[in-house]
Amino acid sequence: MSSLNLTPTSIIVLGLVELAGEATPYAMKQGAAASVGGFWTLQHAQFYTEPERLAAAGLLEEKRERGGRRRKLYKLTTAGAKALERWRAEPTAELTELRDPGLLKLFFGADPRPLAEVQVEAHRSKLAEYEELRAADPGDGPRGPWLALDAGIAHAREWVRYWSKLAEE
Amino acid sequence: MSSLNLTPTSIIVLGLVELAGEATPYAMKQGAAASVGGFWTLQHAQFYTEPERLAAAGLLEEKRERGGRRRKLYKLTTAGAKALERWRAEPTAELTELRDPGLLKLFFGADPRPLAEVQVEAHRSKLAEYEELRAADPGDGPRGPWLALDAGIAHAREWVRYWSKLAEE
DNA sequence: ACCGTCATGTAATCGGTTACATGATTCT
DNA sequence: AGAATCATGTAACCGATTACATGACGGT
Numbered sequence: 001m002s003s004l005n006l007t008p009t010s011i012i013v014l015g016l017v018e019l020a021g022e023a024t025p026y027a028m029k030q031g032a033a034a035s036v037g038g039f040w041t042l043q044h045a046q047f048y049t050e051p052e053r054l055a056a057a058g059l060l061e062e063k064r065e066r067g068g069r070r071r072k073l074y075k076l077t078t079a080g081a082k083a084l085e086r087w088r089a090e091p092t093a094e095l096t097e098l099r100d101p102g103l104l105k106l107f108f109g110a111d112p113r114p115l116a117e118v119q120v121e122a123h124r125s126k127l128a129e130y131e132e133l134r135a136a137d138p139g140d141g142p143r144g145p146w147l148a149l150d151a152g153i154a155h156a157r158e159w160v161r162y163w164s165k166l167a168e169e
Numbered sequence: 170m171s172s173l174n175l176t177p178t179s180i181i182v183l184g185l186v187e188l189a190g191e192a193t194p195y196a197m198k199q200g201a202a203a204s205v206g207g208f209w210t211l212q213h214a215q216f217y218t219e220p221e222r223l224a225a226a227g228l229l230e231e232k233r234e235r236g237g238r239r240r241k242l243y244k245l246t247t248a249g250a251k252a253l254e255r256w257r258a259e260p261t262a263e264l265t266e267l268r269d270p271g272l273l274k275l276f277f278g279a280d281p282r283p284l285a286e287v288q289v290e291a292h293r294s295k296l297a298e299y300e301e302l303r304a305a306d307p308g309d310g311p312r313g314p315w316l317a318l319d320a321g322i323a324h325a326r327e328w329v330r331y332w333s334k335l336a337e338e
Numbered sequence: 339a340c341c342g343t344c345a346t347g348t349a350a351t352c353g354g355t356t357a358c359a360t361g362a363t364t365c366t
Numbered sequence: 367a368g369a370a371t372c373a374t375g376t377a378a379c380c381g382a383t384t385a386c387a388t389g390a391c392g393g394t
Contacts, residue, residue, distance in 0.1 A: 011273060025373090144277055
């Protein structure tokens, strides 16, 4: 049992289940969209397959509704809570890789101007979205999401700056 | 034939082959490390499997050395050159997702301080690496790589700023 | 001649994506 | 009652990662 490596996908599932206490795949999907969704998206199918994996490894407990939709409900096991906590306690030096499709085009010789125009637009609207989230945030509640959003905003701004400059040349 | 979708991996292989004219997987690996490597890394095995896929799709031509190592040599076919050009000509609105392991930890409640310390260190050294590359760049040659490096530097700086602030609280 | 490292490749596995399929609710 | 959308799940495929394995070359 319990020997699979925790991918980011695993963590997101565990983390969301922890926040919710108990959740169906669909609830996780909703939760993700409203929280990590800003900077990390998952395919909906993963909210069904990943919990299964985690349950098989003993990190989640699976319960099936008796009547009606017979949905699957997941909650953390003790092992699951521990695994998550261990992951959280261990700082990581791993870095983001800047895997940006636009940047890749630029790198391999695409014409900067038209690319930049499209990109500026896209990043602007993303930035606006973030700022709306920020404005809506009361500022109580856990600090993590707030901080992550902060990073998102800073980088979105940087992208807008970057592509704007290229668009104007 | 020729109906596979071009993943970023495909593009990197095609792009590197175009730059080199003709290349063995190992040469591509070296080429990648020295160029895109800054912001996009591939597993070495992919430099063997991906060209095979592309050859099967008619985008690369595979030639095998007769004597000695019997290495595989790849070069672009006309179809391959066209595919690459088409990709290059089409601007993309796709955005980076900010898939940062550190940020994920922060999001799910890791203690900011120790994490930030490790991250600052890592980003600092990455930044230094970039700046060295920048310093070494004579500034002639194609513009794409130069511009991409620019983005890398800007974002690395932003990360250093971000995590420094968190480390100091 | 031997050893270490550079170079080359294949195979197995696993996680992620895409596509399909269907059952509940809600709205008109 | 019917249509639309929300919710739920499975299966097949495909690309990426990991692990293994071996051959050539350069130095001692």
